[in-house]
Amino acid sequence: MPALSIAPYTTEEFEDFLSRRDEPTWLVERRRRAFEQFLQLDWPSRSHEEWIRTDIRMFHPERYSLPGATPPQPATGVPSGQMKLEAVAGRIVSVDSSAVSATLDSSLREQGVRFQSLSAGLDEAPDWLVEQLMTRAFDSSYDRFAALHAACWSGGALLHVPAGVRVELPFHLLSAITDGNVDFGHLFVRLEADAEATLVCETESLGGADGFHCGGVELLVGPRARLRFVTYQNWSRRTWHFAHQKACVDADGELEWTVGALGSRLAKVNQTVELEGRGARCRVNGTMFTEGRQHLAYHTLQHHRQSHGTSDFLYKTALQDESRTVWRGMIRVEPEAQRTDGYQRCDNLMLSRLARADSIPGLEIEADDVRCTHGSTTGTVDDEMLFYAMSRGFTRREAARMIVTGFFQHVFDRVSVPSVRDALARAIATRVRECD
Amino acid sequence: MTDTLTIRDLHVSVENKPILHGVNLEIRRGETHALMGPNGSGKSTLGLAIMGHPKYVVTSGQILLNDEDIVDWTPDQRARHGIFYAFQRPIAIPGVKMADFLRHATTNVRNPERREGEELVPMREFRKELKEKMGQLHMDLEFARRYVNDGFSGGEMKRAEILQLAMLQPKFAILDETDSGLDADAVRLASESIAKIGRDSMGLLIITHHDKLLEHNPPQFTHVMLGGRLVETGGPELAIELHRDGYERIRQKYPEADADNRAMEQVEAGI
Ligand SMILES: Nc1ncnc2c1ncn2[C@@H]1O[C@H](COP(=O)(O)OP(=O)(O)OP(=O)(O)O)[C@@H](O)[C@H]1O
Ligand SMILES: [Mg+2]
Secondary structure: OOOOOOOOOOHHHHHHHHHOOOOOHHHHHHHHHHHHHHHHOOOOOOOOHHHOOOOOOOOOHHHOOOOOOOOOOOOOOOOOOOOOOOOOOEEEEEEOOEEEEEEEOHHHHHOOOEEEOOOHHHOOOOHHHHHHOOOOOOOOOOOHHHHHHHHHOOOOEEEEEOOOOEOOOOEEEEEEEOOOOEEOOEEEEEEOOOOEEEEEEEEEEHHHOOEEEEEEEEEEEOOOOEEEEEEEEEOOOOEEEEEEEEEEEOOOOEEEEEEEEOOOOEEEEEEEEEEOOOOOEEEEEEEEEEOOOOEEEEEEEEEEOOOOOEEEEEEEEEEOOOOEEEEEEEEEEOOOOOOOEEEEEEEEEEOOOOOEEEEEEEEEEOOOOOEEEEEEEEEEOOHHHHHHHHOOOOOHHHHHHHHHHHHHHHHHOOOOOHHHHHHHHHHHHHHOOOOO | OOOEEEEEEEEEEEOOEEEEEEEEEEEEOOOEEEEEOOOOOOHHHHHHHHHOOOOEEEEEEEEEEOOEEOOOOOHHHHHHOOEEEEOOOOOOEEEEEHHHHHHHHHHHHHOOOOOOOOOOOOHHHHHHHHHHHHHHOOOOOHHHHOEEOOOOOHHHHHHHHHHHHHHHOOOEEEEEOOOOOOOHHHHHHHHHHHHHHHHHHOEEEEEOOOOHHHHHOOOOEEEEEEOOEEEEEEOHHHHHHHHHHOOHHHHHHOHHHHHHHHHHHHHHHOO
16 A cells, blocks of 8 residues: 555655556656646635535545556456446447456447457557547546546546447446556547437446546537447445536537436535537436535536537536535536527425535527426425325335335436446436335 | 214314314215215315324314224225225326336235235236226226326216226225216216125215216215205105205204304415
């Protein structure tokens, strides 16, 4: 074990990190630049607008080393995940930010599809990857976590689907953390024109691990391409989860993004969709369930840059115990983006009087011919519904479960991957204990 | 021994306001009772108190199911022991499919000892039975895929209540204005269905302001509620009289109860 440093991630540690890796110069230079940014930035504090409601004073980054600094721990279990995917196009399993297995259907490989650990994909990196990795859908200067990720990311995955290739079966990425360790995985997805794919990403902590995730996601959806993307976040309640996730959708491209936010002790996620081409479409199906003392903060941005785009973000959240959520949604419409159709909504269901949900919808519209609607609601499980169900033989808890699941049904109905829908419904139903 | 539901000197308050002032009633399985009375007299309150609605607090008296006082039982315990209340105003549960709701309800009611998480009744058998019962009620199968009472018309809700009655086959059923909101044909169908579902094996308490339901299900007993009391009990002819002549005679005969009823009506009207 390296000694704990009070100021975590010193230049020395960073150099050690680099020396353990044998990476091309262009990448090392990028990492160094990001590390400079990291050194110049402070950890976010509550004086930053985005962090007013999210307090990370209990987060001690010095407890966690950079990826690869500690030798792999004897396995405390095998990552298994919650998705019951019967067949997959490819699967990557990663533990503590490094891939332990990777498979890809051989006929897809022959069609030029790539699905591999991102680190492995850099050996013969194509020009477009060199050009676009963390330059288009990632901003390393956004905050200190973004800079740390850009400097020290490790593992993760690369999915590339060439023009016109349509992949029916889902790709599966399962990332796990072991106790005291980190996941700094970076996900880079690129669908070329007219390509189609489904990618299901899930996370878990082995043995209820205490861990630190500092992640990044880049999704590049080409013209008329169609991506179904799922992030099923199921870290243990001792894991710190920070992530910057961004998608760029080209003309007439389509993105369906399902979010299952269930785990972590504290999460701060920036989810951005850039509608970059004319007629780009995006739909977000968000589900959050929090309990205990969990704190989940989601900051979403639907950024319309070109005309005729549609974006539809629906989040549903149920909160149990003393948990807390923050949802801050923004629709931004640039002057060029006429005929935009933007929608955002967050509904909260309070299962406890001690829970708290803050929803802050926002609009910034600079075009005049647009339709944008937003809203949020907060309610409790209705006593009359409970009584109605109980009068038909449901126990109070069964009734509460059913009503809570019903609350989410509208989002589930929008999820086009059945195994994801089922996993979400199961996860939520088993978490509901009672409601005041 | 015939199963018996006995209401003994029942006093019920809602939000600390006394509504029922000592109700006595005995229903045996196989009997049909009509419960009539002007608006706001406390009929639904009696039904909800028997079902165990937490807002309808029993301040004294007993609800006995075969000599066992069930006042402290939860609503689901009561349901699992054969008590059913068809709501005057059914509640919508968005996102929950009628078929899933009914399958779970049927499982629990038929297996009163079932614990949470144990198997539900097998899907195939359940589907078959549901289809059959929906057919008898002339209900479209699409209905089962809709969310419980969500966006149902008044008549659809009442039919859905009868469907649940048919599936759950209780020992005692309180039908609270199950005939209101139904068109003439639907009332006839509902009335016949109730008879078919097993009027003879159920103890029925029919709350109604109309006569069609009673025509098809002639009551052996008619009770009149006024101001939170059962002021009179008679045979089928009493129901006919009240339909024909209204409550004037009753109001004059029981001025004290009438005064209470008027006071409650005023509260209800927000005066
Ligand atoms: N949940 C409630 N909250 C407040 N008051 C109530 C509630 N339920 C019933 N009451 C009051 O109790 C009294 C009896 O109401 P109830 O619904 O039992 O009458 P009813 O005989 O069923 O009338 P109707 O024929 O109109 O259905 C009324 O004054 C009503 O306002
Ligand atoms: Mg009533």
